[in-house]
Amino acid sequence: MNPQALPYGPAFGLGVLVPVTVLLLVPLVIAARRAGSAAGTFVVVALWLRYIAGAYHLYMFKPLAGGLSGNALLSIGVTAFGLLFVVRPANLALKWLLPVYALVVLALVSATLNGDPAGGVNMGVKYAYMTVIVIAVFQALRCDPEARFLSWAMVSFLPLLVFQALSLALHLPKGSEDGDGVVWVGGYNHEAAFSVAMMTGFLVGCFARSAPRVVRVAFLAATFIGILLAGYRTTILAFVPLALATLLSGLTLSVRRDQRGSMAVTAVVVGVLLVSVGVLLYSTKFADLGAFLSDPAGLIKSPRDFDYLERRVMSARPLIWSSYIYAWAEGTPLQHLFGFGPESWEGLFKVYPHNTLVGTLYELGWFGVAAMITLWTVMFVAAAASRGERFKLVAAHFAFFLLNMATMPFWQVEGLAMYGLLCGYTIYAARAAARPRPAPLRLRDFAPG
Template sequence: MTAQALPYGPSFGLAILLPVTAVLLVSLVIAARRAGSVAGAFVVVALWMRYTAGAYHLYMFKPLAGGLSGNALLSIGVTAFGLLFVVRPANLALKWLLPVYALILLALFSAALNGDAAGGINAAVKYAYMIVILVAVFQALRIDPEARFLSWAMVSFLPLLVFQMLSLALNLPKGSEDGDGLVWIGGYNHEAAFSVAMMTGFLVGCFAKSAPRWVRIAFLTATFIGVLLAGYRTTILAFAPLALAVFLSGLTMSVRRDQRAAMAVTAMVAGVLFVSVAALFYSEKFADLAAFLADPAGMIKPPRDFDLLERQVMSARPLIWSSYIYAWAEGTPIQHLFGLGPESWEGVFKVYPHNTLVATLYELGWSGIAAMVTLWTAMFAAAASARGERFKLLAAHFAFFLLNMATMPFWQVEGLALYGLLCGYTIHAARSAPRPLFRSRRLISDARVRPSF
């Protein structure tokens, strides 16, 4: 392992990375060929490339061309390829994408307003990446309503699982961000992005209905353990509703229809016990979260008013949030409305905002908050109207919402892939839901007076 050049996790050397990647590439080719559609194969390959690149962070984080890092060039390439060769233009007119387009326009406008065109372009490319993943998932499901391509998409997460297993086998952990232990992230740069990617794998396993039962259970178990081993508190907390929903629905649907009511009660009791045990096990790890929730308003105050103990609560997140909120408050009225520009925090603050709403307020102002909340609300509404898997979809969207409260999946490409995949599946499920048939009053009254023969 080598640790130079980066402040966080070390990386496996090329002597390990290259042969393991070559083996994983064989499974990728098989999965892509069997995905069933161009869109499905694109999703499989795009995810695999991103998660594999994460293991090469010592090389992919360095500028390669035009001042852009290897990861940035990869994201741009995937986005461009998807727009040119995969996404159908008609699907870009899906009504659910309107809030995303609003965020893109706001990012470009705020960047121009604050004299930082580069920040606006970077934000627009990230949202475009999410749109491409979202629409590709939607298109793949229209061709393959049983979501068979998601069974092959599980192959995309083998790099995460294999490299994490290697870090365990070789006893090569990383110190946690909180400084309270060791985490196992397979030579990746940081546990935040790694755990979000692993959570995406669990999400794929949730909806890979056509996979053999034992394969699906094994994959869900492996990604569940993977999230815990990554040790990132925000993801563990956000992950809980989705994991619980999968557990409850899995037990309930495993028996005959006439036994499901009784099994649902049993599953609820088991779920409560499971949550209670987890709460006891993680009580120390989340003790400061309880302290914050006891008086959240009292922890949002001028940064200079934080004492030494308050600066350590939740890995200093209340301090970070307050710093951004008070910096935004010192802006001009137009900046209150449209923000200080996307990614304008770089060079001003040492760390990113660690909360999507705080970041959006600082970068895009109240207009950005309105667009972001509209996006979340629209997707929650789509999940609520979905057919068949409404419970798991709602749990997944709630999990993503929690994730946004203490980290920034919209800033990470891994988080954008997670939300794009979730929203693509949600939109397809919502569009596939049966619609009630309405008859006009005139037709009904005609039927009442029309004689029958």
């Protein structure tokens, strides 16, 4: 381990990282070769690269060329490769992507109005990365309607699982964000990004229906436990709807059709019991959340009015949100509409906004908030219009919405990858549901004319 790690906690040194990475390359090569399409292979490799890079954060966070960090260069390279060699230009015109393009345009306009065009370009690259993942997943599903490539995409999450297991085996935790315990994130930089990446793995496992049942169940269990060990409250809370939907649908579909009604009732009872147990186990950890929800308006006030106890509620999130909201309110009328520019908070605030809508309001103004809500709404409606796995898709979108309420997955590449996967699957499912089903064949159709 490297004692010179980031202040968040210990990180693995090259003596561990390099040999483990070499070993992890073996299943990656196998998965990439069997993904079934160029788009599927791209998704598998792109995810793996992001998650393996996270383990090298001591090196990848440093500027390498042109003032850009290794992580930034990797994201740009993956995006450029996807646009040049994977994405079909016609798919860039998918109507579901219009809100994403609106966000990019607003980012560029806001950045220009505030005299920081570089900020607009940075945000544009992030959304381009997400768009490439969306379209790659969509194209892979068109070649592979059974989503077999997602079974191989589970390999992409082995770096997270393996390094977390190593941190457990070597007893190398890090202090939690709340300062009230330890978490296990395998030498990664912070539990927020790590837990979002692990939640993405669970999402992939949910829809990897062609994987052998034993492998799929084991993978879902491993990522479930991994999320709990990461200990990030926001992800644990947001994860609940997706986990319950997976449990309910999995138990219901595991029996004959005539038994599914009774099994659904059983699954609901099991789900309620599990939630009850979770509430008991995490009652202390989420106690301040209940205090906030009892009177949320009471904790959105001028930052100077927060007393000592209020500053500690939910890891100071109400204080953080209020700081951004009141700073935005002091802007000009034009800044109320277009914000202060992408990433303009850096250097002015100690921490990022910890809420996508609050962050978007500060950076892109009312227009940005409207575009973000439109994007979520469009994708949620598409999920509700799908067939087959509608229940899990709707639950996944709701889980992602909850995630955005106390952290910012749109600021993290891990979050963009998660939403890209979810939206790509959703768009394909919505298009498949919109296509008319073939009429059933009748005996007279075969009669001679």
